[in-house]
Structure formats: C-alpha cells, structure tokens
Amino acid sequence: MPAHTPPPLVPRQALAGGLILAGLLAQILKFTGFVPLDHLVGYCLWLATALLWKDLPSRTRRQAGLLAAIGLVLLVLAEVWQGAEVDWPGILDGNTFVVAMLVGVSFIGLIGNLRGRPRPPGKALTGAQGVLGTWLGVHLLGSILNLSTVFMVGDRLERRGPLTTPQLLGLNRGLSSAALWSPFFASMGVVMTLAPEMHYATILAFGLPLALAAGMLTVGELSQRFDLADTAGFSLSPRSLLMPVSMAATVMVFHFGLTPELSIVSIITFLMPGMALLANLPKGLHWTRRRVHQHAITRLPAMRGEISLFLCAGLLTVGLSTFINAATDSDWTLFARFGPAQAMASFLAIVASAVAGLHPIIGVSVLASMLDLDDQGQTLFAFVALASWAVGTSVGPLSGINLSLQGRYGVSATGMMRQNLGYATAMTGLVLIAILLMERLS
Known part of the structure; x- marks a missing residue:
C-alpha cells in the first residue's frame, strides 16, 4: 500500500483539509495583493497541522516537534540575548510558499484519471x-x-x-x-x-x-x-512525457509572457489547480465540485507528513537566520x-x-x-x-x-x-x- 494512502476520514481531518485548501487559496490571492491578513496562509496551514498532529507517525512527530522547538528557542535567545526585533506574528510564515506549492501540485491527481480508476502500469x-x-x-x-x-x-x-x-x-x-x-x-x-x-x-x-x-x-x-x-524507471517516451512537458511549456508561457513578475514556484502554485479544474469542468460543475471536495477532505489531510515537516523546518530556519543575523551584525x-x-x-x-x-x-x-x-x-x-x-x-x-x-x-x-x-x-x-x-x- 502506498505510504501516503489516506486513513479513514474523521471530521477533524476534514476540517484540516479545508484549512489547507484555504491556505492555498490565500497564497494564490496574495499574488493579486488582495489578502486582508498578511500571515493568513501560515495561520491556516499551522492550524491544520495542529489538527492533524496526533495522526503523524511518531518519528515524523518527534522530528517536526524538535525542529519547531529549536526554532522557537533561537527566536527567544535572539530577542533576549542579542536584542533582535523578532516579528512574532510572522514567525509561522517560513516555508509556507513551498507548502502552498506542494498543495497546488497535489491537484495533478485530478488530471488524466477522470473516472477515478488507476491506469494499468504497462511495460x-x-x-x-x-x-x-x-x-x-x-x-x-x-x-x-x-x-x-x-x-x-x-x-x-x-x-x-x-x-x-x-x-x-x-x-x-x-x-x-x-x-x-x-x-x-x-x-x-x-x-x-x-x-x-x-x-x-x-x-x-x-x-x-x-x-x-x-x-x-x-x-x-x-x-x-x-x-x-527489477527496478522500474521513468520512461522518457512521448506518452509518459506528455503531461510533464505540457505542464513545463505552460509554466514557461506564464513566466515569460503572461506573469513575468511571478517566480516559477508561484506560477506552479496556481497553475496546477487551475489546470485540474479545466480538465474536470467538461464533465460538469457538480462533478468538478465533488472531485475538489473529495480531494480537499481526503488527499490534503494525507499530506500531513510533508506539510508538518516543511512548516517546522521553516520555523527552524526563521529562528536560525534571526539569531545568526543578530549575532553577526x-x-x-x-x-x-x-x-x-x-x-x-x-x-x-x-x-x-x-x-x-x-x-x-x-x-x-x-x-x-x-x-x-x-x-x-x-x-x-x-x-x-x-x-x-x-x-x-x-x-x-x-x-x-x-x-x-x-x-x-x-x-x-x-x-x-x-x-x-x-x-x-x-x-x-x-x-x-x-x-x-x-x-x-x-
């Protein structure tokens, strides 16, 4: 069974999935400059992580908890010992742009498998x-x-x-x-x-x-x-490359033509969900809404491992960079x-x-x-x-x-x-x- 197969759904996990989706939407809205709360993305993602914390494997939970604890300690030391001005409301923003991209990329699963059945792997x-x-x-x-x-x-x-x-x-x-x-x-x-x-x-x-x-x-x-x-590899055949190459070409169109002011990571964040919606819309709004809802309450909570690790590693990076900058000024x-x-x-x-x-x-x-x-x-x-x-x-x-x-x-x-x-x-x-x-x- 794949390592990221989602467990049976409970309301807490469904709520966390909704918060993760809200974080993605807030990140996309940030590109337009219309988000009323600067740190909304981080708050949504961290609250979802808190709701999913007990579902994390013990090894992941220990590692993520240690990263976050060290980051917080370093921030306190930077302010108390080095006199640094710590932006406490913004300490949860570390790596949120990467997490938002990962969430956006997860919507690729809604492309090319519109009946919900896995395709045969072939040779x-x-x-x-x-x-x-x-x-x-x-x-x-x-x-x-x-x-x-x-x-x-x-x-x-x-x-x-x-x-x-x-x-x-x-x-x-x-x-x-x-x-x-x-x-x-x-x-x-x-x-x-x-x-x-x-x-x-x-x-x-x-x-x-x-x-x-x-x-x-x-x-x-x-x-x-x-x-x-018996180790299978990725075949560089036209069929296997069709989706990645088309994605890459579309990203380049946005990067060099439509939205040159945005980074590649930012473009991927909104482009992948957008292409997933376009791929499903021909089957109707009800179908598309149902698939997005199912993705939000099952697949997104199943990303708790990578989301928690990235967020906690981001908090560690914020703490380290703040402490080091204060100590080497x-x-x-x-x-x-x-x-x-x-x-x-x-x-x-x-x-x-x-x-x-x-x-x-x-x-x-x-x-x-x-x-x-x-x-x-x-x-x-x-x-x-x-x-x-x-x-x-x-x-x-x-x-x-x-x-x-x-x-x-x-x-x-x-x-x-x-x-x-x-x-x-x-x-x-x-x-x-x-x-x-x-x-x-x-």
Missing part, C-alpha cells in the same frame, strides 16, 4: 536504463518545474509498488543536481539576489558538466550497489580576498552544515553577509553557493527534497543521508576541482 523500463531514465526525466523537467517533478515521476513509479532505494536515490539526485545550472531553481533566485553581478555563462559552463557527471555517477554507483534487474569581512582556497573552505563548511541538518540556504546567506565581493568574486561565490546547494540538498536530512520524500513516501530522511554520503563525497571532489579550474581560466 516498464528497468535496470541501469531505468535509473538513467528516472534521473534524466527528473533532472530535465525538474530544472523547470522544481520539486513538483519529483511527485509527478515518483507517483507514476509508485503505481507498481512502494518505491525502492535506487528509485528514491534517482529522484533525489536527479532534482538536486539541477541546482548546479538551472536558472529556474530557487537556489539560482537566491544566488542572483546575493550576487547580482555574477556571470551566468561561466556558471553554466561549469555547472552543466558537473550535473551530467552527477547523472553518470548515480547510474554507475547504483548499478554496483544494487541489483537493478558587524563591519568585518570573513576573508580579505575570496579566492579558490576560501571558496573551497566555504563549500566544505556549507555541505558539512547540511549534513548536520541545516539547509544550505542558511550557510549561503550567512557567508554572503560576511563577504565583500568584486565582480569576479561574485561569480565564484555564486558557483560555490549553487554547488553546495546541489550537494547539500542531496545529502542533508532536512533539505526540501529529503523532507518531501519522507513525508510523501515514508522513507527516512536520515536513511537517505546515509545512502548519499558516498555520492556527496565524490561530487565534493569534482566541485573542488571545478573551483580550481574556474580560478585558472578566469
């Missing part, structure tokens, strides 16, 4: 070719659609049974490695803000070959470690010059902090706040940030991809970390070589 691509297909499909489509692609591909693979470790690693590494070069990733958005004078052509020239190396390393390593004979710079040695040390530190449980965005943001970069230094910093994000999110137990895999498919995030340690070590060596080459060729 699967297996072995090393299957792993390569999974990695390549997630990497190419994920470079545009981000985390939503993992669910699109993962749910398709799960129709044949619970996902195996090689399948999960293919999903994990296919997405995380796209951070090395994709201009549509959240990592690139953060880096462009911190290093606006970076040269993207240089980033692409080094990042894309590294991403291809990550794919070859994944296929080779998993072929040696596991018997892949000074005029000194970490390095007089940001060269290859400093870049390699920074990369290693950020990846190590990711293994310890911090999201790479924390290390990247803290590093940027302690540097004074020229144009050349900004490009090198950007590469370090993107590479540490790509490697750190693959191995970090609290990264978005691993939290999603844990919440969606029941896999242990720390287990994913252990499975990726060898991969992260090999990628670290390649990144360090790339840093040296970048300095020599610049």
Whole structure:
C-alpha cells in the first residue's frame, strides 16, 4: 500500500483539509495583493497541522516537534540575548510558499484519471536504463518545474509498488543536481539576489558538466550497489512525457509572457489547480465540485507528513537566520580576498552544515553577509553557493527534497543521508576541482 494512502476520514481531518485548501487559496490571492491578513496562509496551514498532529507517525512527530522547538528557542535567545526585533506574528510564515506549492501540485491527481480508476502500469523500463531514465526525466523537467517533478515521476513509479532505494536515490539526485545550472531553481533566485553581478555563462559552463557527471555517477554507483534487474524507471517516451512537458511549456508561457513578475514556484502554485479544474469542468460543475471536495477532505489531510515537516523546518530556519543575523551584525569581512582556497573552505563548511541538518540556504546567506565581493568574486561565490546547494540538498536530512520524500513516501530522511554520503563525497571532489579550474581560466 502506498505510504501516503489516506486513513479513514474523521471530521477533524476534514476540517484540516479545508484549512489547507484555504491556505492555498490565500497564497494564490496574495499574488493579486488582495489578502486582508498578511500571515493568513501560515495561520491556516499551522492550524491544520495542529489538527492533524496526533495522526503523524511518531518519528515524523518527534522530528517536526524538535525542529519547531529549536526554532522557537533561537527566536527567544535572539530577542533576549542579542536584542533582535523578532516579528512574532510572522514567525509561522517560513516555508509556507513551498507548502502552498506542494498543495497546488497535489491537484495533478485530478488530471488524466477522470473516472477515478488507476491506469494499468504497462511495460516498464528497468535496470541501469531505468535509473538513467528516472534521473534524466527528473533532472530535465525538474530544472523547470522544481520539486513538483519529483511527485509527478515518483507517483507514476509508485503505481507498481512502494518505491525502492535506487528509485528514491534517482529522484533525489536527479532534482538536486539541477541546482548546479538551472536558472529556474530557487537556489539560482537566491544566488542572483546575493550576487547580482555574477556571470551566468561561466556558471553554466561549469555547472552543466558537473550535473551530467552527477547523472553518470548515480547510474554507475547504483548499478554496483544494487541489483537493478527489477527496478522500474521513468520512461522518457512521448506518452509518459506528455503531461510533464505540457505542464513545463505552460509554466514557461506564464513566466515569460503572461506573469513575468511571478517566480516559477508561484506560477506552479496556481497553475496546477487551475489546470485540474479545466480538465474536470467538461464533465460538469457538480462533478468538478465533488472531485475538489473529495480531494480537499481526503488527499490534503494525507499530506500531513510533508506539510508538518516543511512548516517546522521553516520555523527552524526563521529562528536560525534571526539569531545568526543578530549575532553577526558587524563591519568585518570573513576573508580579505575570496579566492579558490576560501571558496573551497566555504563549500566544505556549507555541505558539512547540511549534513548536520541545516539547509544550505542558511550557510549561503550567512557567508554572503560576511563577504565583500568584486565582480569576479561574485561569480565564484555564486558557483560555490549553487554547488553546495546541489550537494547539500542531496545529502542533508532536512533539505526540501529529503523532507518531501519522507513525508510523501515514508522513507527516512536520515536513511537517505546515509545512502548519499558516498555520492556527496565524490561530487565534493569534482566541485573542488571545478573551483580550481574556474580560478585558472578566469
């Protein structure tokens, strides 16, 4: 049985599902600027999480509770010891935009299965070719659609049974490695803000070959470690690519034409539910309303694992960033010059902090706040940030991809970390070589 199959419905869960849907609608309304309460999205999602808290698996509940507790303690310390001004009404806003996107993506389940019956799985691509297909499909489509692609591909693979470790690693590494070069990733958005004078052509020239190396390393390593004979992969056939490619094309139309002011994540948040409604409306308003209602009271409460983990991790990030910003508010710079040695040390530190449980965005943001970069230094910093994000999110137990895999498919995030340690070590060596080459060729 799939890990995210919803339990029997109770009124408390139905109410929580309605609140999650309300949070999604509030997030979509925020794009228009007509939401009367700034923090409405966070309040809806956190209240739903509180209602669903007792239904969480004990491991998820302990982890989420610990994340939230540490975040709150750090906020209190930042205000009491460091004198920071904490925006207490807004502390629940962390990661709400990501959660809203995940909720929006869940509506893909209402597309292409209008009779409510699962389609026969058909013949699967297996072995090393299957792993390569999974990695390549997630990497190419994920470079545009981000985390939503993992669910699109993962749910398709799960129709044949619970996902195996090689399948999960293919999903994990296919997405995380796209951070090395994709201009549509959240990592690139953060880096462009911190290093606006970076040269993207240089980033692409080094990042894309590294991403291809990550794919070859994944296929080779998993072929040696596991018997892949019966491991199904994602087939890059026209039929299997029809929905993801059409989604990606529509996202690009909105991003470059209709709503260029919105980020890719924002577009996905409202576009996926919108396309689901359009796919169901030909069968009538009553049919569409019934399907949306059923989705809200059954499927959305079943997302309690990923929602709670993301929200609590967001609260931890708010606490950490607030405390660190308050503690490091000074005029000194970490390095007089940001060269290859400093870049390699920074990369290693950020990846190590990711293994310890911090999201790479924390290390990247803290590093940027302690540097004074020229144009050349900004490009090198950007590469370090993107590479540490790509490697750190693959191995970090609290990264978005691993939290999603844990919440969606029941896999242990720390287990994913252990499975990726060898991969992260090999990628670290390649990144360090790339840093040296970048300095020599610049």
